[in-house]
Amino acid sequence: MSSPQSQSQRMSNYFLPTLKETPSEAQIVSHRLMLRAGMVRQSAAGLYSWLPLGLKALRKIETIVREEQAKAGAIEMLMPTLQSADIWRESGRYEDYGKEMLRITDRHGRDLLYGPTNEELITQIFRDNVVSYKDLPKNLYHIQWKFRDEIRPRFGVMRGREFLMKDGYSFDIDEASARTAYYKMFLAYLRSFRRMGLKAMPVAADTGPIGGDLSHEFIILAETGESEVFCHSDILDLPVPEAELMGDDTGDLAPLIESFTQYYARSDEMHDSAMFEAQVPADKQVTARGIEVGHIFYFGQKYSTAMKALVAGPDGKDTAVHSGSYGIGISRLVGGIIEASHDDDGIVWPWAVAPFHVGLINLKPGHEGCDALCARLFDTLSQNGLDVLYDDRDERAGAKFSTMDLIGLPWQAVIGPRGAEGQEVEIKNRATGEKHVLALDAAIALLSSPPESAQ
């Protein structure tokens, strides 16, 4: 009964194994809630199966990233999870990477590895297929599972060993145009995180051997964040520039970027307290905890030189391309969003990444009036393109309310015998707890857009 684009579900047909009690291994709130809400199950240290509800949230985040990458001109592709060790030997990282890299030998005795990142592979693809500056610039990305054999995986999906990441790579003829590529991604990241309902702050990051000012981490603020961040409070309230501001003529992106980078913002590893005190007025100094959800950096000719990714310039001479890489931790974001948005009763999903928009509760399945009104609401919302999770189980009211609060869908629509009588629906805003009793049409109108507080 739902439209093709809607992914509405009846709970009686769904797979949503919720838990009343928290499994003992989960310590932080997002991990606890993801287990209790039936989003993931752990299969081994740092490895998780994504159950239907968790997968839906993951896919929504993925879609936002994909759309914003497209707007910024990046092109999607897909590279394999396993890579040949040969290209890593070429770049010199096979030896350097250490035990974090999972090394595998196939039946022929060839050395493979489960990719922790893809600079080598993309560089190989690039050099084999692009030979002229006329084909530049290019920005290629993929969204793929990675593996890093962390010494100590923890925090659920926030620091698993296997993780879903969007990683993109830009290729430019010189540093100036590479800088433009970097700026575009900087802005695309701000927009992506804002769409997910997050306040993400770009902080200066270590540029390593390359130097320069082109490396930023994007941090979302959450009390349980892994690192401490120090910033000027104004950076938190800067408006995020719209995509329309970014045509192909991007010569003047620098001022936009500077509107962010002019403020002091650093995580603990780069923090300089003397500089902080000097640059930020006391009443604007913010110290908080955050979770890194993205990292962009320019690495120049590091891989292109080592791996001979050369293109002919206008003068006919070969030069190594200038590259940058741009990562977003997609699976980590699921945990990060929950860290940033929950309460004592459960998750509070921002509209854009909620697994379903509306949780519909039938207080009395089998009651003719309730069933009919629920069916009408379910069908209409679904046909309007909304994702509805319909609790049609034969459970007590309290159990349904608790489950719905736990999984945290932005809107709850409750229909019981009382309301069915008058064709009325009780609507609850999950974030604020605010309730309204509305006639069917008014309820449909309200449920069709985000609750204000979730925007």
Place this chain on the structure above:
RNA sequence: CGGGGCUUGGCGCAGUCUGGUAGCGCACCUGGUUUGGGACCAGGGGGUCGCAGGUUCGAGUCCUGCAGCCCCGACCA
């Protein structure tokens, strides 16, 4: 990888010190009563007690080895 802890039914736990053939709550099944914030009564199903050795008439319990998982630290998207 250093330090600490844990492993008993799907989940949370007791039982281990002091050896005697496994228990509680939740969940699940059946029947009944309930029915707007995780109900109640009665009955029921489900566990080679992480694995492998050993001691013993007898091991969840004692000994040895191994594995898995969690926490703190160092490291990281």
